[in-house]
Each structure stands twice: as C-alpha cells, then as structure tokens.
Amino acid sequence: MFKGNGVVAIITSINTVKEVVKMEIAPNISVDPQIHHGAPVITGTRMPISIVVGSLAGGISNEEISREYAITVEQIEAALSFAAELAPKSSTKAQNNPNGHGDPDETLDAQLDET
Secondary structure: OEEEOOEEEEEOOOOOEEEEEOEEEEOOEEEOOOOHHHOOEEOOOOOEHHHHHHHHHOOOOHHHHHHHHOOOHHHHHHHHHHHHHHOOOOOHHHHHOOOOOOOHHHHHHHHHHHO
C-alpha cells in the first residue's frame, strides 16, 4: 500500500494498482472507501454521520452525543448540516398535501379508487 497526498494506492495484483481517494466532502465530513465502505463520517473519526443524525432524531441532546461518541458540538452541527443538504427538497404540492407528499388531488383520487 502506498500513501501520499490524501490518495491511497493499493496494489491488487502485480500489474494492477487501484487508487482509493480519501476526501473531505464538507466541513468536518469525510469519505474514505476503507472506513464504513465510504459512508460519510466525521473527519478524523470513524463515526458515521448517520449515527449522529439518528441519535439527534431519537431525542438525544448534542451534549450527550458529544460525551458518548467523543465528538464536538461543532462536528455534530456539521453532520446535521450535511444531512440537511442531502434531504430531498419538498415541493409546493407536497407542502399543501395533508399527508405530506404528491399532488393532493391525485392522492384523494387514489384513496377514492381504493373504496
């Protein structure tokens, strides 16, 4: 294995070199194919942002997460910010629909067809 400038070259056979790129994709968020199969993690740790966001969604406070996983509140906020960027943006139609998705008229028509 050769390491240099954020790139890892892995020799997979005598004649083949596979390049694996590690990179910071957002402030405090990195991906590395050799850590959690390339899932986004807090930079400098092996902590997936999915765990941080899931913990927040489960009602755990920033302070508890910080203590439990030995990460800073700044890193927690970075994970949440990154996740928010990935979340699908809701459309005006979805916002107007009482059940939160699709065209309200189409949803009502589908419900009526089921009866």
